[in-house]
Amino acid sequence: MSRIAYVAGQYLPHRQAAVHIEDRGFQFADGVYEVISVVGGRLVDAERHLQRLNRSLGELRIPAPLGDAALGIVLREVIRRNGVDTGIVYLQVTRGAAPREHAFPKAAKPTLVVTSRRSRPPDPRLGDDGIAVITIPDIRWQRCDIKSIALIANVLGKQAAREASAYEAWQVDRNGEITEGTSTNAWIVTEEGAVVTRAADTAILNGVTRLAIFDIIGREGYRLVERPFTVAEAKAAREAFLTSTTADLLPVVHIDGVPVGEGRPGPLALKLRAAYFAHAASAA
Numbered sequence: 001m002s003r004i005a006y007v008a009g010q011y012l013p014h015r016q017a018a019v020h021i022e023d024r025g026f027q028f029a030d031g032v033y034e035v036i037s038v039v040g041g042r043l044v045d046a047e048r049h050l051q052r053l054n055r056s057l058g059e060l061r062i063p064a065p066l067g068d069a070a071l072g073i074v075l076r077e078v079i080r081r082n083g084v085d086t087g088i089v090y091l092q093v094t095r096g097a098a099p100r101e102h103a104f105p106k107a108a109k110p111t112l113v114v115t116s117r118r119s120r121p122p123d124p125r126l127g128d129d130g131i132a133v134i135t136i137p138d139i140r141w142q143r144c145d146i147k148s149i150a151l152i153a154n155v156l157g158k159q160a161a162r163e164a165s166a167y168e169a170w171q172v173d174r175n176g177e178i179t180e181g182t183s184t185n186a187w188i189v190t191e192e193g194a195v196v197t198r199a200a201d202t203a204i205l206n207g208v209t210r211l212a213i214f215d216i217i218g219r220e221g222y223r224l225v226e227r228p229f230t231v232a233e234a235k236a237a238r239e240a241f242l243t244s245t246t247a248d249l250l251p252v253v254h255i256d257g258v259p260v261g262e263g264r265p266g267p268l269a270l271k272l273r274a275a276y277f278a279h280a281a282s283a284a
């Protein structure tokens, strides 16, 4: 079955799907995106993703190409046409095509591209055994709250993690505090049992998975603290974990080769992981 994309108003096989060579996404990374999980053919936390998309678009003054209801129809249609039961849907909006000039073009129409693909959930062994992260300097811009397609720093960071046989790289700001992973949010559990993650300032992306974990923490009566934490604090933490749409929740058992806690997934991380799966399965 050939994969079908939605590109500027049409559903097309990938081979025929194309955007203009002067699209500002291609030339300036002038655009935003979302990745939404599909579980049982349904979108997980679609409303929060669309809210964040609209926020990102607003911050960059890119007009929304479609209203939420119409966009929801397109997302579901792309999922359907690709026969995706478990996987992801990817959507990207750019400021559109225009002769190359940095300032906003007067008359460009935003480009919307939607693709979807099946994917197995991450290998369960990653959840059972936990994963390793390395730490790297955060070299990104100062508006990481916008889900911008300008991801080169994230790409380099993830590649550094791969080359170090780690799953993720946690980025560290000038104060020695961890901001987030290259495509995940970062969390620790303190000796007192508080679950700590950085507040959603402009240094991190406010993950939709992060917010779902907040809901679970609230419901289960655990203690949540939104504050930055240092690399040293993370290495000395009782537990650590990361979250994202594609990773779900994965326990972190090594940071720069240093075992976290006993070097095994912590009980709280595993409970939150199970609760998150239940949440995703009950989606929409």
Ligand code: PLP
Residues within 6 Å of the ligand: 035, 154, 180, 181, 182, 183, 184, 185, 204, 205, 206, 207, 208, 209, 210, 243, 244, 245, 246
């Ligand atoms: N932080 C960054 C930099 C990301 O790219 C992502 C996801 O792509 C996340 C955090 C996690 O966000 P979400 O839970 O919405 O997938």
